[in-house]
Amino acid sequence: xxxxxxxxxxxxxxxxxxxxxxxxxxxxxxxxxxxxxxxxxxxxxxxxxxxxxxxxxxxxxxxxxxxxxxxxxxxxxxxxxxxxxxxxxxxxxxxxxxxxxxxxxxxxxxxxxxxxxxxxxxxxxxxxxxxxxxxxxxxxxxxxxxxxxxxxxxxxxxxxxxxxxxxxxxxxxxxxxxxxxxxxxxxxxxxxxxxxxxxxxxxxxxxxxxxxxxxxxxxxxxxxxxxxxxxxxxxxxxxxxxxxxxxxxxxxxxxxxxxxxxxxxxxxxxxxxxxxxxxxxxxxxxxxxxxxxxxxxxxxxxxxxxxxxxxxxxxxxxxxxxxxxxxxxxxxxxxxxxxxxxxxxxxxxxxxxxxxxxxxxxxxxxxxxxxxxxxxxxxxxxxxxxxxxxxxxxxxxxxxxxxxxxxxxxxxxxxxxxxxxxxxxxxxxxxxxxxxxxxxxxxxxxxxxxxxxxxxxxxxxxxxxxxxxxxxxxxxxxxxxxxxxxxxxxxxxxxxxxxxxxxxxx
Numbered sequence: 001x002x003x004x005x006x007x008x009x010x011x012x013x014x015x016x017x018x019x020x021x022x023x024x025x026x027x028x029x030x031x032x033x034x035x036x037x038x039x040x041x042x043x044x045x046x047x048x049x050x051x052x053x054x055x056x057x058x059x060x061x062x063x064x065x066x067x068x069x070x071x072x073x074x075x076x077x078x079x080x081x082x083x084x085x086x087x088x089x090x091x092x093x094x095x096x097x098x099x100x101x102x103x104x105x106x107x108x109x110x111x112x113x114x115x116x117x118x119x120x121x122x123x124x125x126x127x128x129x130x131x132x133x134x135x136x137x138x139x140x141x142x143x144x145x146x147x148x149x150x151x152x153x154x155x156x157x158x159x160x161x162x163x164x165x166x167x168x169x170x171x172x173x174x175x176x177x178x179x180x181x182x183x184x185x186x187x188x189x190x191x192x193x194x195x196x197x198x199x200x201x202x203x204x205x206x207x208x209x210x211x212x213x214x215x216x217x218x219x220x221x222x223x224x225x226x227x228x229x230x231x232x233x234x235x236x237x238x239x240x241x242x243x244x245x246x247x248x249x250x251x252x253x254x255x256x257x258x259x260x261x262x263x264x265x266x267x268x269x270x271x272x273x274x275x276x277x278x279x280x281x282x283x284x285x286x287x288x289x290x291x292x293x294x295x296x297x298x299x300x301x302x303x304x305x306x307x308x309x310x311x312x313x314x315x316x317x318x319x320x321x322x323x324x325x326x327x328x329x330x331x332x333x334x335x336x337x338x339x340x341x342x343x344x345x346x347x348x349x350x351x352x353x354x355x356x357x358x359x360x361x362x363x364x365x366x367x368x369x370x371x372x373x374x375x376x377x378x379x380x381x382x383x384x385x386x387x388x389x390x391x392x393x394x395x396x397x398x399x400x401x402x403x404x405x406x407x408x409x410x411x412x413x414x415x416x417x418x419x420x421x422x423x424x425x426x427x428x429x430x431x432x433x434x435x436x437x438x439x440x441x442x443x444x445x446x447x448x449x450x451x452x453x454x455x456x457x458x459x460x461x462x463x464x465x466x467x468x469x470x471x472x473x474x475x476x477x478x479x480x481x482x483x484x485x486x487x488x489x490x491x492x493x494x495x496x497x498x499x500x501x502x503x504x505x506x
Contacts, residue, residue: 048367049076049331055338057442060359061477062089068359068377073369078331082123091131098137103153106141110159120167140164143184145204158210178220182287185226185266188273194254195265198272212279224270225288228262232298245310257322268323286330293362295347297420305363339413347415358474381475388440388450389433391457400453405435412438423468441473
């Protein structure tokens with residue numbers, strides 16, 4: 001099998017291992033049911049939320065996505081920015097929205113109250129008053145305290161949070177819109193391997209208390225992202241059954257609190273951390289939870305269906321965790337696959353969606369909101385039924401194969417190729433064809449995107465086999481932010497790069 005250089009486009013915004021809370025006893029607990037402080041909507045809005053990311057080469061039209069959300073009964077959506085067209089499509093939808101401020105904006109918002117006021121005016125006030133969007137939260141940053149960021153955002157997160165809150169106050173929106181900071185579960189840990197030993201990470205303890213106190217004073221929730229999959233991915237000795245909700249894991253007992261799964265233990269470790277520092281009643285939102293379907297041997301349709309359905313069943317009827325038996329407020333990660341996410345954490349990063357890139361369900365999942373499983377996106381338009389593959393009878397030792405595959409994978413998406421992935425059983429020719437087709441589709445099937453020094457050829461016979469799907473890309477849509485001409489410009493730039501590459505390798 002060939003070795004391809006893979007792209008690292010996009011911004012890393014989800015993962016690092018959550019605290020490894022497992023062994024012989026279930027950990028992570030929380031305190032008694034919360035006294036909700038001016039956050040009635042936390043309990044009033046039932047059902048499950050979803051993270052809607054946009055790091056894709058070909059986004060589904062926002063109106064199609066919003067209709068898909070509504071038809072599936074998804075009542076809450078968490079965004080990672082404040083894209084105008086996305087928010088415009090949520091106009092009068094009734095869907096509760098959390099808009100996001102990317103980490104690279106924290107510095108400017110932290111240093112200027114005027115910048116914060118302008119951001120709130122343009123991205124919150126305008127959409128609430130003019131477009132009737134139900135914005136309820138502003139996520140200030142995204143996992144800014146990740147250990148891998150080496151403290152890059154430690155000194156800007158709180159000032160940005162404070163300035164955004166003051167801007168909401170000035171706009172008279174503070175009762176309706178709450179600030180929060182989505183944090184990875186690595187901001188806390190346990191000193192005893194039990195939830196009751198939970199506290200905030202020592203190196204950021206003071207920063208965390210400053211933020212937690214501010215959230216408490218402003219009636220805002222603590223948002224945490226919990227990923228059992230990452231523990232399994234990073235630790236070969238992680239007990240697999242403990243990642244799921246079937247009750248097959250050896251139960252852990254923490255002072256009479258019994259834990260059968262990592263989610264409950266991890267969640268309750270946070271509760272203990274809050275309780276020990278005097279904030280035991282602070283509301284908690286699970287900002288991200290899910291399981292990927294490809295890119296790793298443990299990222300597959302079966303495990304993803306088992307985990308997400310298990311989670312939905314686990315929290316159904318308002319059931320919570322041993323320390324906080326009140327309803328869980330959570331957002332599945334994620335709604336749709338994103339083929340331009342960074343793969344620094346792992347190839348699985350582009351495969352978190354419960355829906356594929358085109359809005360089609362990947363597996364059966366009952367969210368408890370409809371009488372059936374997931375309802376697919378409607379009125380999706382695709383490019384022609386044609387694929388780019390390796391020209392038959394090409395010599396396997398052709399010197400242009402390796403650089404061509406590396407080039408294709410560096411600018412497209414080859415994360416489904418690998419050990420025990422969906423396309424892991426392809427032969428050499430199949431691997432090469434998959435890489436070529438990925439590049440060809442990303443470039444809207446332009447003829448020049450299937451040249452590869454004469455190695456590629458276009459076919460109308462679908463080369464998909466078994467679990468390995470050779471996708472046909474959806475048609476780009478016209479939007480105010482990035483019209484079709486923008487996609488064409490991007491495509492021409494990529495094709496120009498391919499032409500340069502081919503000339504350099506003649």
